[in-house]
Amino acid sequence: MNAVRTVVVDDHPVVRDGLVAMLGSAEGIEVAGTAEDGARALEVIERVGPDVVLMDLRMPGTSGIEAIRALRARSPRSPRILVLTTYDTDRDIRGALEAGADGFLLKDTRRDDVIRAVHDLAAGRAVLAPAALAALAAGGAPREALTAREIEVLRLVADGCTNRAVGTRLGIGEATVKTHLMHVYDKLGVGDRASAVRTAWELGLV
Template sequence: MSETGRSVRVVVVDDHPVVRDGITGMFTAEPGIEVVGEAAGGDEAVGIVSRAAPDVVLLDLRMPEGSGIDAIRAIRATDPERPRILVLTTYDTDRDIRGAMAAGADGYLLKDARRADLVRAVHDLVAGRPVLAPVALATLTDRSPRPALTSREIEVLRLVADGTTNRAIAGRLGISEATVKTHLVHVYEKLGVVDRASAVRLAWESGLV
């Protein structure tokens, strides 16, 4: 039960039916947790979350019908705090972890988590306690220096922050659009993010732009 005395309402999002059914079945048998919706992709998840008003959303990151990152961002655009969002995935790279947390996820677990840990995670998130797999915690607390951006990469990033398109950046800098995309790939890798919005946000926070 949640601290309010009612069952914790959960939405499960995963493109693999067997995984989705397994998680749903596990929670259905668990007192104090109620599965109020399922989705096979990020786009579908946003609509279900809006209708079902869950306390917690469990979702994978990479799905063919709308990514988990996009879904997190869309949900957070509506409410920056509710529902709590728990990423449950097989992906454990620095880029995936930082990208999910930057988008607004509240927790990050891998699919090899034990049943008891997953149940505990749902209750912990509702209570406002952090939930992070060891690899995610190590990534987010790593203070080792990141590779420095080159002057051209910073130049491209500043133009992106101004809302300039790749084509316009190419024209402004006298380079090809493919070269602009290559610079952005390097920027994402160095900053540990997955898209333009996260790169710009981190650049602002770091004083790069």
């Protein structure tokens, strides 16, 4: 099995070096690069093509959220992005997730949990700290219940299926799949596949 290639982005050298040492000593993880701000992160990520990026939020110059948005504009699904920060306000959490982050942990998270989170994200699973779960829960339940078919579609999307693959599995057309997803987005109050999966996961819908 190939090691999970990671990039560490943090403006504090001590924190950055600590993360590099921690990840570098973990089985199945390789540190492919580091960056001290969002702008440099975009350059490093473009060059090394990591599987997972550990991203701080508040940095001089280009912030973590700005960097996440730029990365998602390039590629909606890769690399997987884990926000690792000291800030746990609802604004920070929602801002990061809405920008396209796949996970959110605080810097006081235990070493083993951070390592597990990297592997989980690489495998396509969501990773959210309790503070992030609380922020999502504060948004309330869906404005309207999802239908059984919409949940089927969402579960297949969560498993990584394309719209075409979902249609094949369910015996429906790709256009119908898109229609179901649009209804899901509206009911969950989100604007894209990744956000729908994250929200549905934390609400226990998938």
